Amino acid sequence: MLLKILGRYLKPYWPLLVAVGVFQLAQSLASLYLPSLNADIVDNGIAKGDVPHIFTVGVIMLGITVLQVACAITAVYFGAKVAMSLGRDLRGGIFHTVSEFSEREVSQFGAPSLITRTTNDVQQVQMVVLMTCTLFVSAPMLAIGGVIMALQQDVGLSWLMAVSIPVLLVAVGGIMSRMVPLFRLMQKRIDKVNLVLREQLTGIRVIRAFVRERHETDRFASANADLTETAVSAGRLFALMFPVVMLVMNVSSVAVIWFGGIRVGEGDIQVGTLMAFLQYLIQILMGVMMATFMGILLPRAAVSADRIGEVLETKTSVVMPKNPVTEVTEVGTVEFLDATFQYPGAEEPVLKNLTFAARPGRTTAIIGSTGSGKTTLVNLLPRLFDVTGGSVLVDGVDVRELDPDLLWSLIGLVPQKPYLFSGTVASNLRYGKPDATDEELWEALDIAQAKDFVLEMENGLDAEISQGGTNVSGGQRQRLAIARALVKKPEIYVFDDSFSALDTGTDARLRHALARKVHGATMIIVAQRVSTIIDADQIIVLENGEIVGIGTHEELNESNTTYAEIVSSQLTAEEAL
Template identity: 55%
Template sequence: MIKLFQYLRPYRWSIALVLLLIFLQSLSDLYLPTLMADIVNQGIVSGDVSHIWRIGGLMLLVTALSGGFSVYASYHSSKISAGFGRIVRGKTFAQVEDFSLQEFDKLGTASLITRTTNDITQVQQVLLMMMRMMVSAPMMCIGGIIMAFSKDPKLSLVIVCVVPILALTIFLIARKGMPLFKSIQFKIDKLNLVLRENLTGVRVIRAFNRTEHEKKRFDAANLDLTETAVKVNKIMAAMMPMMMLIMNLTSIAIIWFGGHRISTGDMQVGDLMAFLQYAMQIMFSLIMVSMMFVMVPRASASAARINEVLDTVPVITDRDTARTTAQRGGHVVFDRVTFSYPGAEKPAVSDISFEAKIGEITAIIGGTGSGKTTLANLITRFYDIDGGRITVDGIDVRDMTQEALRSKIGFVPQKAVLFTGTIRENIAYGKEDAAEEQIRHAAEIAQAASFIAEKPEGYDAVISQGGANLSGGQKQRLSIARALVRKPDIYVFDDSFSALDYKTDANLRAALARETTDATVIIVAQRVSTIKNADRIIVMEEGAIAGIGNHEQLMETSKVYREIVSSQLAEEEIA
């Protein structure tokens, strides 16, 4: 957790001010019992009313000052902790933005969400308590002991005996609760994962009548978290009764032994009252420390998880000599490319060699798991290859910055992803400064203009989260329009026509052919009809190339391609 505190540097003067205010507050609180003892000893016992009014007024002034110090300290410490949380969240988000897909696969989306929200909140809350309690508690404890000794050294032996017992009690309870606090964050991850899957897959769940099954999954994860939280809270709940028992026994002992010392004339009544208050201040300061023991272990676990994100070095990084700008063009070459997913037993693709030329359509087809989408991800450098080279206009993609490479590519993913906002904003996502005419032109080419025109708000129609208020085909067409509006050198369509009917598919391909004459087009597809007229078709089978050529050539030379064509034609004829 200490490692995260480096992000407190912008607030170092504010922290110094908080520490000063808490120091002054602690001094004020420690001075009050002495003033009270003075009122009793010099005013009440001797009947000096003027002394009572004078010292009483001073006590009110000291109390007001203490309250003022406390308010200002709370205000500034709240600002510091909130600012710290903002900085760490920003750093974490920026780090995650630089992650490759490999880091997302390793850490998990649900876990990253928890770390960016709940974990940072835990550390933020502990920071707030630390600035208030971790400073004031030791000062009150040490100051209380000093003041108690100044009132009566012999009676202070009661405190000397009690403090170790109190500290040992706190230690034993906290030691038992710490491992449970650490496990709570991991159980929150699991709960978030189940909840996220339930919300994103609600249509599938209802379609298959699996609502009760999902309720049981959620209940199991929720119960696991609840049982752990209840268990740890039971342990920590034992702390307060133990503290109060020890405090009350201490009060009884002080009054008992103090009464004897008053009767023998070794101590005054006011001093006993002040001593009792100092003893309570010492006890409460230890209770404040015990409260920190409740939160620090959980925050430490959260801080470790945050640091894991911040310390994760992305596998894919830009070389120091990487080109920051890319020349116009789009000639893509795969030269004996091999790639394996982390932990996989065998390569996803191996010894892949082909080229995609400017002004041509290069199609990739094959069965499920043959490596089609992997090739699309390698072109955009979502993963780095294990062997071989991928070049764009003769330059290895690893010798270009990721920004320069991806600025040349218009990518349409296999699963259409839309963002909350208007249709116009989603299309313009591909090009921030896109003019209205460019947005409308991209929508027309993508065959999206017709359904947009049917909406009362037109291009200002709001898209709900994940595009839930659009059909699959509509989402795909908007995703295609988003890629078209940026006028890239390379278009990569990863099975982006699967939700379109045959007529829309045909119209879209015809419009694309006219629009992309000066660009390289790479289409990953399942349907033969989508890629039948491509200039070059690459047939994939089990991660290797099973044939390259146009439709007619492959029908003669590739058994795999003929099987794909015959199976799909048979399905179309039956339909």
């Protein structure tokens, strides 16, 4: 999967990668040439007292060193540019894929895991690309070129390379084989820490209300300890890697000096040749060590790439139409025809054979007990889910055939849990209509019964809103979410229990304002309170995912047992009349 991702996302950067390879090659050739010049100075300069030769070769060595440094800096610069660009593109690709997911796929992965995959996992892949751009050419060049150059200096000592290199590879391979499962487990435990932390930050009020700080502290400590345990295990293996490499390198160096000294004493080689051979052996082992460092990064990057690949290769259950309908003739008509929805693996459908229609200028209300499928029903309309049976039509066209942008432009959805983005009141209200004027914003706020409290806020429309709208009350957050939908001026309004945080007086005033100002639109209201829907033109009663009654309040109160039970549990006899 790592190679697949790199092949896909590195295509635009092949020219830079070639440049990196060229500069690494020049750097490696310079490194391989320097020991032979050093040997030349010792054998032909120092040994013979030839100062001009020493000076000449020394200047050449200095020039090659400067070239080597310049090539190294340039290679690292281009390599960093490629790696950072890859990280940017990979994060963008994950975000684009996730943005097309239905709620089913988002729930399948979980928000904490998706965040980890977009940040930490991408960082692991990015790091291995950076190190590859830095070492990919130089490491094998130093290892292979060093062997060739060392053999040119003295074949008699070559058996030391034949022993030290395999020993190093076997030791490193054994350590790496144990690190892969630890890295896989580590990423999962990072997901767990993110999950617990996100829940605690989001649910801080509940935690404090139920005095569960100690429990949540212990819960986080447990997840943190598990991650630490895995990280320490991986760290121990990581720490073992370099001592093993250095041990092999130092023992090999001692062996070269020992046996090379014997050959110098016997007159088989010169001192400069021995020094060059020792430098080449060190370069060979350094090349292996750099490859080893790559080997340390690769297992974790491979695990991260697998996790990223899972996201990128997951297909959304909400499939985009091949030939989308981009224009509609009817205005605001919604029809459910034998609509059925069942979660994958579930024994029973959540919604069963729902058939009804919502018309422009009319209010359709949906009521039922908790778990009856009300929210799932309205989620089928903007295609947060797709029906598993039957169809949902908007303006006479199946929503699965409509152009997504057209479909979403027709619908103004106020979700059950309204969410506000960090910014200002105005930026939140303009979310669905960026070019809305201030007059339009104030009109929407007036209808949503939010004008008064926004006027009281410092800076009015420019008042700051924190992430999630946590600096305003639940009722204010609901009214701002309703105003946001009103600014959009869609053909179809969907209010998913959007008045639950409002007092009855505000609820009544808001409904009257809606009836007066947006009377030509189709309005679908999901509610728990009967008082919210008592004036609806059509009330649909859901029970266990099935429609058990359709009619007005008066009709259902007289003829439908389920609705009558809901009414009797909420309203007095006088209010029900």
